[in-house]
Amino acid sequence: MQLTIVNPNTTASMTRAIGAAARAAASPGTVVTAVNPDSGPASIEGYYDEALSVPGLLGEMRKAGRADAFIIACFDDTGLDAARSMVEVPVIGIGEAAMHMATLVAGKFSVVTTLAVSVPALEHNVLKYGFAHRCARVRACEVPVLALEDPASGARAKISAEIARAMAEDRAEAIVLGCAGMADLARSLSAEHGLPVVDGVAAAVKLAEGLVALGLRTSKVGGYAPPRPKTYAGGLGKAEA
Numbered sequence: 001m002q003l004t005i006v007n008p009n010t011t012a013s014m015t016r017a018i019g020a021a022a023r024a025a026a027s028p029g030t031v032v033t034a035v036n037p038d039s040g041p042a043s044i045e046g047y048y049d050e051a052l053s054v055p056g057l058l059g060e061m062r063k064a065g066r067a068d069a070f071i072i073a074c075f076d077d078t079g080l081d082a083a084r085s086m087v088e089v090p091v092i093g094i095g096e097a098a099m100h101m102a103t104l105v106a107g108k109f110s111v112v113t114t115l116a117v118s119v120p121a122l123e124h125n126v127l128k129y130g131f132a133h134r135c136a137r138v139r140a141c142e143v144p145v146l147a148l149e150d151p152a153s154g155a156r157a158k159i160s161a162e163i164a165r166a167m168a169e170d171r172a173e174a175i176v177l178g179c180a181g182m183a184d185l186a187r188s189l190s191a192e193h194g195l196p197v198v199d200g201v202a203a204a205v206k207l208a209e210g211l212v213a214l215g216l217r218t219s220k221v222g223g224y225a226p227p228r229p230k231t232y233a234g235g236l237g238k239a240e241a
Contacts, residue, residue: 001027001029001030001031001068001069001209001212002030002031002033002066002067002068003022003026003030003031003032003033003067003068003069003070003071003205003208003209004033004034004035004061004064004067004069004070004071005018005019005022005032005033005034005035005070005071005073005201006034006035006036006037006057006060006061006064006070006071006072006073007034007035007036007073007074007180008036008037008040008044008053008054008056008057008072008073008074008078008079009036009040009041009042009043009044009049009053009074009145010036010037010038010039010040010041010042010056011036011042011043011146011149012036013149014036014145014146014148014149014180014181015034015035015036015073016034017149017181017183017184018034018073018180018181018183018201019032019033019034020184021183021184021199021201021202022034022071022201022202022204022205024202025201025202025205025206026205026209027209030205030209032205033064033067034073035060035064036056036060037053037055037056037057037059037060038056039055039056040052040053040055040056040057041053042146043144043145043146044074044076044078044145045114045115045117045118045144045145046115046117046118046121047120047121050074050076050078050079050121053074053078053079054078054079054082057072057078057079057083058079058082058083058086061083061086061087062086067089068089068090068208068212069089069090069091069092069208069209069211069212070083070087070089070090070091070092070208071091071092071093071094071201071204071205071208072091072092072093072094073094073180073200073201073204074093074094074095074180075094075095075098075113075118075122075177075178075179075180075200076095076118076121076122076125077093077094077095077096077125078093080093080096081223081224084218084224085223085224085225085226085227086226086227087218088217088218088220089212089217089218090208090211090212090216090217090218091218092204092207092208092211093200093204094180094200094201094203094204095122095125095178095200096125096129097200097203097204097207098176098177098198098199098200098203098204099111099126099129099131099134099135099176100129100203100207101198101203101206101207102134102174102175102176102196102198103131103134105174105196105198106172106173106174106195106196107134107173108134108135108136108170108171108172108173108174109134109135109136109172109173109174109175109176109198110135110136110137110138110139110166110170110172110174110175110176111126111135111137111138111139111175111176111177111178112139112140112141112159112162112163112166112175112176112177112178113138113139113140113141113178113179114140114141114142114143114144114145114148114178114179114181115140115142115143115144115145116140116142118140118178119138119139119140122138122178123138126138136166136170136171136172137166137169137170137172138178139162139165139166139170140162141155141158141159141161141162142158143155143158143159145179145181148179148181148182149181156185156189159177159182159185159189160189160192160193163175163189163193163197164193167193167195172195173195173196174195174196174197174198175189175193175195175196175197175198176197176198176200177189177197177198177199177200180200180201182199183199183200183201183202185197185199186198186199186202
């Protein structure tokens with residue numbers, strides 16, 4: 001099975017870390033390729049960055065060649081609907097995947113993300129995915145995305161403190177980590193706090209493997225129908241399914 005993971009930002013070191021986390025979660029025989037675009041924002045923090053990252057994301061999918069499924073490794077699920085319209089194979093966003101997994105192991109979960117600027121977009125996704133009655137709150141620990149790679153930033157301690165507040169104030173029964181850059185923290189934070197902590201990268205890998213094994217593909221009836229033939233100026237275009 002071939003899984004292609006696209007990190008929509010341009011930070012290659014984060015892409016390498018995401019790829020490592022995905023391979024650790026993958027089953028034997030699953031080949032994981034992790035890529036990122038050359039153009040776009042270095043990190044995705046809010047609506048503006050999301051918009052500028054979508055052409056690069058779709059471009060990487062277009063270049064990827066054969067894949068049994070794609071994973072979008074941004075918790076905002078940047079460009080997810082457009083990506084699903086572009087190909088027939090499953091496309092999994094790590095945000096949606098993590099929320100689904102959390103509802104299978106807990107009655108109520110809270111999301112701990114990076115900066116407050118990302119909270120409205122994630123709250124919108126919670127509503128869109130139908131999890132409003134299961135998500136207690138979307139929280140920000142006020143750690144910039146790129147600081148997650150800096151051991152001197154104190155990022156892990158800030159995330160841990162926000163988890164403690166979610167447990168006390170939200171009565172959260174599980175935590176969803178709201179950034180792909182947090183992928184390597186899930187196990188240790190779960191052990192520290194004694195509740196499920198869900199990493200979206202690992203969750204997306206397992207869901208993608210399951211969909212492929214079941215032979216399920218993206219529906220082309222309705223909103224995910226292929227783009228209609230037309231001219232896309234400026235080097236844009238549609239990929240083959």
